[in-house]
Amino acid sequence: MAISCLDQPDCFSLNNNIVGIAFKRLSTNRADTIGWQTITPAGTNIAYVPTPTTVTFVNVHVDPFSNSTQFAIEAGGKVYDLRLDYLSRPQFVSEDCGEKFVISDLKVFSEAFDSVRVAAPTPKSQPVTGTNIEVFRCPNTSTIKVRLSSAISIASIQTSYTTIATTPDAISDILLPLNTAESQSSITFNFTDGRTRTLVLNYERESRQLYHACGSQVVISELSVASHTFTDVKVTRTSIQDPNQVNLEITL
Amino acid sequence: MRLLFSILSLAVAFTSVAQKTDTTALPVDTVKNRFLPTGIRIGTDVIALIKSNTQDNFTGWEVNADVDFNRYYLTVDYGAWGRNFASDSATYQNDGRYWRAGVDVNFLLKDVERNMFFIGFRYGRANFSEQMSVITKDKIWGEFTDSYSNPAVSSRWLELTSGIRVKMYKFIWMGYTARFKFGLKSNGQNQMISHDIPGYGRTDKETAWGFNYQIFFRIPFRPAPPLPPGKKP
Numbered sequence: 371m372a373i374s375c376l377d378q379p380d381c382f383s384l385n386n387n388i389v390g391i392a393f394k395r396l397s398t399n400r401a402d403t404i405g406w407q408t409i410t411p412a413g414t415n416i417a418y419v420p421t422p423t424t425v426t427f428v429n430v431h432v433d434p435f436s437n438s439t440q441f442a443i444e445a446g447g448k449v450y451d452l453r454l455d456y457l458s459r460p461q462f463v464s465e466d467c468g469e470k471f472v473i474s475d476l477k478v479f480s481e482a483f484d485s486v487r488v489a490a491p492t493p494k495s496q497p498v499t500g501t502n503i504e505v506f507r508c509p510n511t512s513t514i515k516v517r518l519s520s521a522i523s524i525a526s527i528q529t530s531y532t533t534i535a536t537t538p539d540a541i542s543d544i545l546l547p548l549n550t551a552e553s554q555s556s557i558t559f560n561f562t563d564g565r566t567r568t569l570v571l572n573y574e575r576e577s578r579q580l581y582h583a584c585g586s587q588v589v590i591s592e593l594s595v596a597s598h599t600f601t602d603v604k605v606t607r608t609s610i611q612d613p614n615q616v617n618l619e620i621t622l
Numbered sequence: 623m624r625l626l627f628s629i630l631s632l633a634v635a636f637t638s639v640a641q642k643t644d645t646t647a648l649p650v651d652t653v654k655n656r657f658l659p660t661g662i663r664i665g666t667d668v669i670a671l672i673k674s675n676t677q678d679n680f681t682g683w684e685v686n687a688d689v690d691f692n693r694y695y696l697t698v699d700y701g702a703w704g705r706n707f708a709s710d711s712a713t714y715q716n717d718g719r720y721w722r723a724g725v726d727v728n729f730l731l732k733d734v735e736r737n738m739f740f741i742g743f744r745y746g747r748a749n750f751s752e753q754m755s756v757i758t759k760d761k762i763w764g765e766f767t768d769s770y771s772n773p774a775v776s777s778r779w780l781e782l783t784s785g786i787r788v789k790m791y792k793f794i795w796m797g798y799t800a801r802f803k804f805g806l807k808s809n810g811q812n813q814m815i816s817h818d819i820p821g822y823g824r825t826d827k828e829t830a831w832g833f834n835y836q837i838f839f840r841i842p843f844r845p846a847p848p849l850p851p852g853k854k855p
Contacts, residue, residue: 385760414762435766460770461815462707462714462754463826469712469756472815 384463384470386495387434389454389502393426393445396485396506396581397612401426412440429497434458434471447535450482454503456493476502484508485583508584512550514571514593515614518542519621523562529555538562545614550575550588554596569603569620570596593617659689660846663787663795665838670701679706682820686836688726695726697742703750703820711758718750720821722781732849735789738797744781746803748820751775775810777819779803781832793840801832 391409393402409418409430418428432439432454441452455477460469476491485506494500521540528534531549549555553575559567574592579585591609595618602621610617667684674681684701704717726742753771760766780803787797803822816825823830 411762416762431762433763434760435763435768459811459813459815460712460754460756460768462709462712462817465707465709468709469754469758 381463381467383495384467385434386473386493387432387458387471388429388494388497389432389476390494390500391428391430391452391503391505392489392501393505393507395509395612396583397509402507406443406445408442408444410442410444412442427499427501429494432456432473432493434473448482451480452483452486452503452505453479455479478503480505506583508587509580510612510614511580511587511589511610513545513547513614514590514610514617516544516546516618516620517616518544519619522622525560525562528558528560531555543616548573548590550590567599567622569598569600569618572596656847657692658844659691660844661840661842662687662689663838663840665795665836667701667834667836669833669835680704684834686834686838690728693728693731695728695738695740695742696723697726697744698723699744699821701821703748705818707817712754712756714752714754714817716750716752716816716818716820718748718775718820720746720748720750720819722746722821724781724783726783734849736846737789738787740783740785740787742783742785744783744801746779746781746821748777748822749775750777750820752814752816752818754814754817770814772810772813772816775808775816775819777806777808777816777822779807779819779822780805787838789840793842795838795840797836797838799834799836801834803830803832804828806830 393406394400395402406420406425406428409428410416411430411433413433418430420428430441435458437458438453438455441454443450443452456473457475458471458473460471462468463470473493474491476488476493478486478488480486483505485508487504487506489501489504491502493502518541521542523538523540524536524544527536527544527546529549531551532547534546546557548571553573555571557569557571559569561567572594573590576589576591577586578589580587580589589610593605593608595603595605600620600622604619605617606619607615607617665686667686670682670684674683682701682703684699686697686699688695688697699722700719701721702719704715706715707713722744724742724744726738726740728738728740730737730739751771751773752775753769755769757767758765782802783799785797785799787795790796806819806822806825806828808816808819808825818824823832
C-alpha cells in the first residue's frame with residue numbers, strides 16, 4: 371500500500387502541449403535579430419507578446435483537444451500564418467489526476483515564412499528551453515538601415531512601390547525597403563512636426579539564388595544618393611548586410 | 623602385431639573373469655526417463671480472487687498450470703481482467719483476457735518433498751477493449767467533452783519470474799510468484815493510449831512488478847525418479 375501511494379503520478383502539467391518556436395536566420399542558422407510582436411492562436415482570446423529575452427524564441431500552447439492549431443504571427447509589421455498538425459490522444463492517468471492528452475508527430479505548415487522545419491516532433495509539458503519548430507528567414511538583400519541625427523516622430527513614410535509601417539514613437543533608426551523592380555527608389559518622409567523631406571537613392575540590382583529555400587532574390591549594392599532635401603546625407607555602406615548595418619546617416 | 627594381439631587377448635580374458643566373479647554389479651540406471659513428466663499442477667491466483675471480491679475497480683481471475691521435465695517446468699497462465707476507474711474529469715474501463723507461457727528452473731534438487739525454488743521466464747499476451755470519457759476544462763482552450771474507445775487492443779510483454787512451490791498436504795501445493803515485467807508493446811491504441819493492460823498492469827512506466835499467491839492441485843502421472851545421492855562426508 372505504501373509503495374502504491376509513492377508510485378502514483380504527480381498531477382501537474384500532464385499535457386505535453388507546449389511547443390517551442392525559434393526564429394533563425396537561414397544564412398547562419400543562429401537566432402534571428404528580427405523578432406516577433408504578437409502570436410495569436412486561432413480560436414482563443416489570448417495573444418503571446420515577447421519579453422526582451424524571448425524575441426527570437428517563444429513557447430506556445432497547442433490545442434490538446436484537437437489535432438491542429440493555427441497561429442497568426444505578427445513580425446516585422448506583417449502577419450504570417452503558421453499551422454501545426456499533430457496527433458493528440460488522451461490517456462487516463464489516475465483517479466486523483468484524471469486524464470492527460472499526449473501529443474506527438476508534430477508537423478508544421480506555412481506558406482508565409484521563408485522556411486520552416488520540425489526540430490523535435492514531441493512537444494513539451496513544461497515551458498522550458500527546447501525547440502520544436504524552427505522558422506527561418508531568408509537573408510535581407512534589399513532593405514537598408516537609415517540613422518537620423520536625432521530621434522524624431524515620423525507621421526508616415528511614402529514610396530511608390532510599397533507601404534512602410536511607422537510607429538508614433540520618436541525613433542532615430544529606420545529600416546527602408548528599396549524598390550527591387552527598379553534601380554532607383556524615391557522616399558518621402560512626413561514628420562509629425564509638419565516637415566516633409568525626400569530622398570532619392572540609386573543602386574545596382576542582381577538576381578541571385580543565395581539559398582535553395584529562398585529562391586531567386588534581388589541583391590542590391592553600390593548604393594548612392596541621387597538627391598535629397600535633408601541637411602546632409604552620408605553613405606556609410608554601399609551594400610546591404612544581414613543583420614542590418616547603417617547604410618545612410620541623415621542630418622535633419 | 624602378434625604381441626599386440628596377445629596382450630589384447632589377455633586383457634579381454636581378465637575382464638571376462640572379472641565379470642564372472644564380481645557380484646557387486648553396477649546398479650541399473652533408474653533415471654533413464656527422468657525428463658518425462660511426472661505430473662501436472664493446476665492452480666489459481668488467490669490474490670486475484672480476493673481483489674475481485676474486495677475492490678470495486680477490479681474483476682479478474684487466473685489459472686496456472688505447470689508440467690515438470692526433470693528440473694525444468696513448462697508453465698502456462700491464463701486469466702481475465704477488468705478494471706474501471708473514475709476521477710472528477712474522466713472515467714476509464716477495460717476488459718480482456720491474457721495468457722503467459724514460459725519455463726521455470728528449479729534450484730531445490732534434493733528436497734525430499736520436491737518443493738521448489740525457481741527462476742523463470744515468461745512471454746505474455748493480452749487482448750482487450752477499453753473505453754474512456756472526458757469532461758474537462760483548459761484555461762486557454764476552454765471546456766471539452768468527448769468519449770473514446772479502443773475496441774481491439776493487443777499487447778505483449780516479457781517477464782522474469784522467481785518464486786516457490788511448497789507441498790502442503792498430499793496433492794495440495796501453495797506458492798508465490800514474483801514478476802518483473804518489461805518490453806511492453808501494444809497495437810490498436812488508435813483513439814486513446816492504454817492506461818492498464820490485463821495481466822500486465824499500468825502502462826505509465828517502462829517496467830512493472832507483479833506478485834501472485836497461488837494454490838495448486840497436483841495430478842501425478844508416474845512416480846518421481848529417485849533423488850540424486852547426497853555428497854558423502
